[in-house]
Amino acid sequence: QQQVKQSPQSLIVQKGGISIINCAYENTAFDYFPWYQQFPGKGPALLIAIRPDVSEKKEGRFTISFNKSAKQFSLHIMDSQPGDSATYFCAASIQGAQKLVFGQGTRLTINP
Amino acid sequence: DAGITQSPRHKVTETGTPVTLRCHQTENHRYMYWYRQDPGHGLRLIHYSYGVKDTDKGEVSDGYSVSRSKTEDFLLTLESATSSQTSVYFCAIRERTASTDTQYFGPGTRLTVL
Numbered sequence: 001q002q003q004v005k006q007s008p009q010s011l012i013v014q015k016g017g018i019s020i021i022n023c024a025y026e027n028t029a030f031d032y033f034p035w036y037q038q039f040p041g042k043g044p045a046l047l048i049a050i051r052p053d054v055s056e057k058k059e060g061r062f063t064i065s066f067n068k069s070a071k072q073f074s075l076h077i078m079d080s081q082p083g084d085s086a087t088y089f090c091a092a093s094i095q096g097a098q099k100l101v102f103g104q105g106t107r108l109t110i111n112p
Numbered sequence: 113d114a115g116i117t118q119s120p121r122h123k124v125t126e127t128g129t130p131v132t133l134r135c136h137q138t139e140n141h142r143y144m145y146w147y148r149q150d151p152g153h154g155l156r157l158i159h160y161s162y163g164v165k166d167t168d169k170g171e172v173s174d175g176y177s178v179s180r181s182k183t184e185d186f187l188l189t190l191e192s193a194t195s196s197q198t199s200v201y202f203c204a205i206r207e208r209t210a211s212t213d214t215q216y217f218g219p220g221t222r223l224t225v226l
Contacts, residue, residue: 009152032213043218043220044217049212049213049214099145099157105155
């Protein structure tokens with residue numbers, strides 16, 4: 001119940017295309033869903049986050065879509081650029097809890 | 113990097129030897145975490161701390177111990193390293209506001225156990 005399942009494991013998108021990464025969870029108590037971006041040789045960094053009171057959050061080219069009834073959330077990267085090539089992790093937590101639960105990660109490659 | 117440093121950044125050791133990794137923060141954050149990152153497994157929590165001398169286990173704590181004798185330092189010890197502990201280890205701190213709950217990660221330590 002504490003798991004977050006992320007797919008796909010790897011993704012190749014052409015420059016200018018839309019990258020979509022999906023996550024699913026079981027624990028309905030989760031109420032905070034961040035996405036982290038990690039470049040090679042670096043630690044993960046927070047990219048964007050959403051709470052379940054909204055169905056979508058957009059920051060620049062990055063959008064989180066949240067489907068509470070399906071217990072799924074996804075990251076959309078519009079107009080994908082080679083600089084977006086990185087590993088992306090979804091995560092979930094419960095407000096007041098001390099831990100984040102991470103998905104397995106998606107390695108995204110944007111071809112020029 | 114939110115004032116987080118990890119040392120060493122790279123280490124090669126032999127099976128059976130003890131290893132200690134250090135995480136240092138400069139901003140007095142209460143929560144600190146140790147994760148390991150392995151292909152296909154993402155980030156897995158080893159141990160975390162919610163204050164000086166207050167620590168708890170994560171999902172993959174077997175073979176690891178931690179100590180936090182002062183706010184700024186969180187040590188991860190492998191008492192007797194095994195090849196299965198070859199991994200990249202990340203330390204993180206937690207920063208909470210009214211609307212956000214963010215973990216900031218250090219640069220990582222690449223550990224190889226031969």
